[in-house]
Amino acid sequence: MERKPMSSITLTRRTLLAVSTAAALFGLAATPAAAQKAEKPSLTLGVGGKPLLYYLPLTIAEQKGFFKEEGLDVTINDFGGGAKSLQALIGGSIDAVTGAYEHTIRMQAKGQDIVSVIELGRYPGIVLVVQKDKAAKLKTIADLKGAKIGVTAPGSSTNFFVDFLLAKNGLKPSDVSYIGVGGGASAVAQMKRGEIDAMANLDPVITKLESDGDVTVLADTRTEEGNQKIFGGTNPAAVLYLKRDFVEANPVTTQKLTNAFYKALKWLEKASPDDVANVVPPEYLLGERALYVAAVKASKPTYSQTGVIPESGMKNALNMLVEFDPELKSATIDLPKTFDGRFVKKAAETIK
Known part of the structure; x- marks a missing residue:
């Protein structure tokens, strides 16, 4: 049987040792x-x-x-x-x-x-809408003072979005009343029944209300243009x-x-x-x-x-x-x- 030179064996052992050490040291990187x-x-x-x-x-x-x-x-x-x-x-x-x-x-x-x-x-992707029967009076964000505004839940991103729009238009969160309406059929129903004046919500709720002609849009962050206008970018x-x-x-x-x-x-x-x-x-x-x-x-x-x-x-x-x-x-x-x-x-x- 042909025997490998000692230098080859030593090199192989050193290589194996280096590989195993690297695996131990780098953990996540060593194994997919x-x-x-x-x-x-x-x-x-x-x-x-x-x-x-x-x-x-x-x-x-x-x-x-x-x-x-x-x-x-x-x-x-x-x-x-x-x-x-x-x-x-x-x-x-x-x-x-x-x-x-x-x-x-x-x-x-x-x-x-x-x-x-x-x-x-x-x-x-949040949209602020007003109830169609109140759209004539609620034409701008500033008109929302005293309004009942539906959000998915108090303290949620939809709530923050309205707070931001109010502040940009000289109003405070305390100038409106927030009502948690969720993000499904209940939100649609409360808007259709007129239990809230405006609402910040997301799709498919918004598209449903728009399609049925129940709301008018005041602010829309579903598009690049809308985000640029409201936030100045993404x-x-x-x-x-x-x-x-x-x-x-x-x-x-x-x-x-x-x-x-x-x-x-x-x-x-x-x-x-x-x-x-x-x-x-x-x-x-x-x-x-x-x-x-x-x-x-x-x-x-x-x-x-x-x-x-x-x-x-x-x-x-x-x-x-x-x-x-x-x-x-x-x-x-x-x-x-x-x-x-x-x-x-x-x-x-x-x-x-």
Whole structure:
């Protein structure tokens, strides 16, 4: 038998030692995320109004099986609004939230370290409408003084949006009355019955009311033009956010969650409105498939194309909150801490 020179054997052993050492040192980088087991494969995710198109990437990730592809068993708790899902995260009853980016800023000001890991919406997609019978009197934002305004839930992103518009027009949040109406059939019914004067909500609720001729639009953030006019550019909407200590303790789980949402964004990028209608639960269509398809078409530009929150978007979100929130006016906010881009960067490198 031919024997290898001692130098070859030594080199081979050294190479193996170097490789094994690198694997031990670099952990996540040494092994593909898909091959790693999540630290917490069963987890609970909160959302405030899952049927809303604002949260469509979540429904796509669920319905297309992207969570399961990543080895995750995700239980979704649908709360009455974004503020309630945030409370559940802070209270420890859920592990992650699909919710508004603004909450990461507000929580930092309150000493709570909440971090987003992927942007799902680059535009809020929120629309402020007035009831058709009151449109003659409520022609501008300034006319809303004393009005009853429906929002998905007090303290939610729809509430913040109205607060911002009021402040830009010389009014305070206390100048109106807020009523939580949710994000589905109940919101539509309350507007149709005239129980509220105006409402900030999202699709498919808005497209349903517009189609039926029940409302007049005062402000619309579903388009690039609308966001430019209102915010001066993009304004991050829905994101996946978690407590930072959860992210640090569960990096593989966080990566797999991010991967699932990134797959959903890539699927949405190519999908037609009809494709979306075929995937979502039938009850999301509100009994009118054609209307739902129209709503998806209207909201499709709102979804993030990269999953990355741009610095300009972070600044626009902070500027919006500072406009009406005295606590934030005096707070020092470190915006880079609100978004950890490592996970979506890795998702983009591995998912095509």
